[in-house]
Amino acid sequence: xxxxxxxxxxxxxxxxxxxxxxxxxxxxxxxxxxxxxxxxxxxxxxxxxxxxxxxxxxxxxxxxxxxxxxxxxxxxxxxxxxxxxxxxxxxxxxxxxxxxxxxxxxxxxxxxxxxxxxxxxxxxxxxxxxxxxxxxxxxxxxxxxxxxxxxxxxxxxxxxxxxxxxxxxxxxxxxxxxxxxxxxxxxxxxxxxxxxxxxxxxxxxxxxxxxxxxxxxxxxxxxxxxxxxxxxxxxxxxxxxxxxxxxxxxxxxxxxxxxxxxxxxxxxxxxxxxxxxxxxxxxxxxxxxxxxxxxxxxxxxxxxxxxxxxxxxxxxxxxxxxxxxxxxxxxxxxxxxxxxxxxxxxxxxxxxxxxxxxxxxxxxxxxxxxx
Amino acid sequence: xxxxxxxxxxxxxxxxxxxxxxxxxxxxxxxxxxxxxxxxxxxxxxxxxxxxxxxxxxxxxxxxxxxxxxxxxxxxxxxxxxxxxxxxxxxxxxxxxxxxxxxxxxxxxxxxxxxxxxxxxxxxxxxxxxxxxxxxxxxxxxxxxxxxxxxxxx
Amino acid sequence: xxxxxxxxxxxxxxxxxxxxxxxxxxxxxxxxxxxxxxxxxxxxxxxxxxxxxxxxxxxxxxxxxxxxxxxxxxxxxxxxxxxxxxxxxxxxxxxxxxxxxxxxxxxxxxxxxxxxxxxxxxxxxxxxxxxxxxxxxxxxxxxxxxxxxxxxxxxxxxxxxxxxxxxxxxxxxxxxxxxxxxxxxxxxxxxxxxxxxxxxxxxxxxxxxxxxxxxxxxxxxxxxxxxxxxxxxxxxxxxxxxxxxxxxxxxxxxxxxxxxxxxxxxxxxxxxxxxxxxxxxxxxxxxxxxxxxxxxxxxxxxxxxxxxxxxxxxxxxxxxxxxxxxxxxxxxxxxxxxxxxxxxxxxxxxxxxxxxxx
Numbered sequence: 001x002x003x004x005x006x007x008x009x010x011x012x013x014x015x016x017x018x019x020x021x022x023x024x025x026x027x028x029x030x031x032x033x034x035x036x037x038x039x040x041x042x043x044x045x046x047x048x049x050x051x052x053x054x055x056x057x058x059x060x061x062x063x064x065x066x067x068x069x070x071x072x073x074x075x076x077x078x079x080x081x082x083x084x085x086x087x088x089x090x091x092x093x094x095x096x097x098x099x100x101x102x103x104x105x106x107x108x109x110x111x112x113x114x115x116x117x118x119x120x121x122x123x124x125x126x127x128x129x130x131x132x133x134x135x136x137x138x139x140x141x142x143x144x145x146x147x148x149x150x151x152x153x154x155x156x157x158x159x160x161x162x163x164x165x166x167x168x169x170x171x172x173x174x175x176x177x178x179x180x181x182x183x184x185x186x187x188x189x190x191x192x193x194x195x196x197x198x199x200x201x202x203x204x205x206x207x208x209x210x211x212x213x214x215x216x217x218x219x220x221x222x223x224x225x226x227x228x229x230x231x232x233x234x235x236x237x238x239x240x241x242x243x244x245x246x247x248x249x250x251x252x253x254x255x256x257x258x259x260x261x262x263x264x265x266x267x268x269x270x271x272x273x274x275x276x277x278x279x280x281x282x283x284x285x286x287x288x289x290x291x292x293x294x295x296x297x298x299x300x301x302x303x304x305x306x307x308x309x310x311x312x313x314x315x316x317x318x319x320x321x322x323x324x325x326x327x328x329x330x331x332x333x334x335x336x337x338x339x340x341x342x343x344x345x346x347x348x349x350x351x352x353x354x355x356x357x358x359x360x361x362x363x364x365x366x367x368x369x370x371x
Numbered sequence: 372x373x374x375x376x377x378x379x380x381x382x383x384x385x386x387x388x389x390x391x392x393x394x395x396x397x398x399x400x401x402x403x404x405x406x407x408x409x410x411x412x413x414x415x416x417x418x419x420x421x422x423x424x425x426x427x428x429x430x431x432x433x434x435x436x437x438x439x440x441x442x443x444x445x446x447x448x449x450x451x452x453x454x455x456x457x458x459x460x461x462x463x464x465x466x467x468x469x470x471x472x473x474x475x476x477x478x479x480x481x482x483x484x485x486x487x488x489x490x491x492x493x494x495x496x497x498x499x500x501x502x503x504x505x506x507x508x509x510x511x512x513x514x515x516x517x518x519x520x521x522x523x524x525x
Numbered sequence: 526x527x528x529x530x531x532x533x534x535x536x537x538x539x540x541x542x543x544x545x546x547x548x549x550x551x552x553x554x555x556x557x558x559x560x561x562x563x564x565x566x567x568x569x570x571x572x573x574x575x576x577x578x579x580x581x582x583x584x585x586x587x588x589x590x591x592x593x594x595x596x597x598x599x600x601x602x603x604x605x606x607x608x609x610x611x612x613x614x615x616x617x618x619x620x621x622x623x624x625x626x627x628x629x630x631x632x633x634x635x636x637x638x639x640x641x642x643x644x645x646x647x648x649x650x651x652x653x654x655x656x657x658x659x660x661x662x663x664x665x666x667x668x669x670x671x672x673x674x675x676x677x678x679x680x681x682x683x684x685x686x687x688x689x690x691x692x693x694x695x696x697x698x699x700x701x702x703x704x705x706x707x708x709x710x711x712x713x714x715x716x717x718x719x720x721x722x723x724x725x726x727x728x729x730x731x732x733x734x735x736x737x738x739x740x741x742x743x744x745x746x747x748x749x750x751x752x753x754x755x756x757x758x759x760x761x762x763x764x765x766x767x768x769x770x771x772x773x774x775x776x777x778x779x780x781x782x783x784x785x786x787x788x789x790x791x792x793x794x795x796x797x798x799x800x801x802x803x804x805x806x807x808x809x810x811x812x813x814x815x816x817x818x819x820x821x822x823x824x825x826x827x828x829x830x831x832x833x834x835x836x837x838x839x840x841x842x843x844x845x846x847x848x849x850x851x852x853x854x855x856x857x858x859x860x861x862x863x864x865x866x867x868x869x870x871x872x873x874x875x876x877x878x879x880x881x882x883x
Binding site: 045046047050052054055090215217218219220221222231232233238302303304305307314316318320328329331333337338340341342345370 | 429483
């Protein structure tokens with residue numbers, strides 16, 4: 001740790017980016033080795049908000065542990081809950097009612113839009129443009145309002161339970177979502193005008209942090225990061241869960257693998273999510289929103305793995321059950337962890353300014369990495 | 372590019388290494404390999420054109436109190452088939468060869484497993500504590516880990 | 526008609542009638558000093574408030590609206606807070622240079638104020654090499670920035686200061702060349718002469734396309750020279766937390782902050798003087814009636830109006846553009862702006878020699 005204070009033997013400057021730093025959006029700690037402004041080495045130090053969720057879950061019942069997972073990747077908490085609920089349902093072979101499945105998918109996609117909105121604003125802020133952040137929050141606010149009406153929470157929803165969803169939709173839900181879609185469509189052009197088309201922005205993003213297809217696979221990248229490098233990895237398409245197999249949407253792929261490609265993939269993904277919500281919002285079937293389940297859930301002995309597509313990539317829930325009411329071991333395969341491991345490869349030899357441009361497009365959420 | 376079924380995979384993987392054993396149950400094929408044969412086996416599944424498991428999406432450890440299971444989840448981005456590889460290792464002296472030179476993602480994942488379970492990955496380029504402080508004593512995710520201050524008994 | 530010239534003349538006469546000429550001159554020195562400092566404080570407060578409001582409009586929010594009507598006293602409250610805060614000096618810092626740096630930056634900003642004409646015949650120092658003086662003194666502020674970055678004993682500060690040094694020295698060239706292109710048209714280095722030469726039209730209209738090009742280059746270069754976004758690499762907060770003033774707190778930080786806004790005011794005042802005729806009203810050819818109406822507006826209003834218009838432009842940049850990278854910043858200067866402004870200067874010289882301008 002001593003060497004982090006000054007310079008190393010080769011005369012390179014060593015600086016700490018984080019744990020408190022405006023670029024890291026949380027308590028990520030990167031130790032950079034710099035030669036002038038050029039990055040020679042990036043070393044992530046994790047654990048500043050490690051709560052050992054995996055250990056906590058070992059003493060929580062199958063109903064309780066879902067709530068803890070909202071705190072992992074707090075920007076897509078619906079999808080985390082969804083993954084856990086799916087794993088339990090898969091293990092116990094619970095049939096989820098159609099209505100619940102529709103609600104879950106709509107909520108997932110709204111979460112994805114909200115998460116990408118926040119990323120878009122934060123990304124622009126990393127590059128020194130403050131205004132887009134506020135524009136992004138205008139739309140995101142509408143989504144959190146919709147969530148609040150139905151789930152009672154704005155960030156950590158805890159809405160998905162094994163067997164369905166916790167409560168039925170708010171009566172205004174369909175109306176609100178439709179007016180959100182209207183708002184979003186009218187504002188989307190603004191995003192491109194304000195940021196995407198900007199020549200400075202394009203110069204900062206194009207050709208920066210290139211991740212080839214082979215590297216993306218080798219580093220275990222997933223989600224928009226891998227798709228921007230041309231890897232087919234959308235779990236919703238490859239291993240469909242819920243009603244995704246019946247829906248029409250495109251898996252956004254790019255081959256450039258640079259920061260701009262990752263940016264464009266996320267921007268286009270928001271529109272695909274809107275497309276999914278549009279398909280579902282008018283057709284939510286009537287009926288039960290939750291399957292009848294026992295008060296105390298007991299999973300059969302065995303190992304269960306469920307992968308879902310969160311806003312950041314592939315989330316895996318791996319439950320090892322001994323047949324009791326609590327899991328014997330739980331492992332969350334978090335997308336951010338693997339995406340972060342590719343960071344050094346992406347930014348080596350670039351300037352400090354490129355570090356934020358590349359790291360921003362990874363869309364790191366630190367609680368997701370630390371768990 | 373058709374994904375192999377579990378049965379086909381079983382036959383194919385036995386060709387690579389006849390000594391592997393299988394565990395029934397679960398959605399995916401569960402394969403057991405001895406620690407000594409791990410390296411040669413994973414190199415084959417990574418490079419063989421028939422299976423091409425190039426995506427290591429999960430690497431973790433399960434503490435079974437008598438032994439550790441290192442669990443690898445593999446997927447192929449070409450064929451889209453998956454399988455689970457398990458390696459049983461000694462709990463008193465947990466050591467296993469690294470796979471971080473074959474799948475780069477394993478470098479961080481193995482550091483995490485080392486940090487939380489104390490499993491030593493031989494030939495790992497940079498095996499240090501990743502999450503816990505450098506001077507931390509003990510391996511938190513082991514079943515017998517006790518911490519009077521930070522853990523609350525329910 | 527309100528005019529600042531009238532006030533100064535009255536004060537001058539009154540002092541000379543009541544005191545000896547030496548004492549009168551000394552009193553005038555003091556008055557000018559007090560007036561300059563008062564202007565500084567007012568400008569600082571006003572421009573910070575303006576920036577917040579401009580930012581708020583661009584970001585669909587309200588901005589400061591609690592302290593005073595429309596929040597105009599918000600910046601006063603902030604300044605009071607900063608004055609009362611403890612000024613920390615880091616242990617490893619070079620104490621003397623660390624404490625000196627904000628004052629150097631501030632003094633340089635004050636010095637540039639001298640030859641600027643705020644209204645008709647209202648100028649602190651009508652020096653005949655005004656433009657030369659401006660470019661000479663304005664490049665001194667980089668010393669303060671380098672001093673702050675070096676003395677802080679902080680790696681972010683050092684990186685920020687080095688960036689700032691490279692940036693200010695490079696952009697000085699383009700700014701200087703675009704100023705010279707106007708000097709070529711006017712044939713004088715005196716600010717007053719330059720303004721008077723625009724009596725029948727401002728240079729941006731009279732000088733054809735070359736004048737417009739040099740105006741664009743000037744605005745880009747001075748935005749970079751004042752370390753404003755999109756060229757705020759010296760304090761790029763997502764990369765270097767706060768760059769060269771990371772370690773500063775309290776009033777010393779406030780001085781850097783204030784100096785930034787004073788510098789913006791000054792460069793915009795120079796831009797308004799060179800390209801938009803300073804205090805000269807808008808005159809269009811032979812429209813006598815129109816010209817008379819324009820003359821009726823006080824010259825100080827013309828000057829401040831033009832300056833604030835340019836300041837708004839620079840604020841607009843800040844709230845819409847992302848930041849450049851350091852190598853892109855230097856490329857822009859050395860590969861594009863400098864060759865263009867050199868070529869533009871030749872073009873301007875030809876225009877001036879052939880008398881093609883109006």
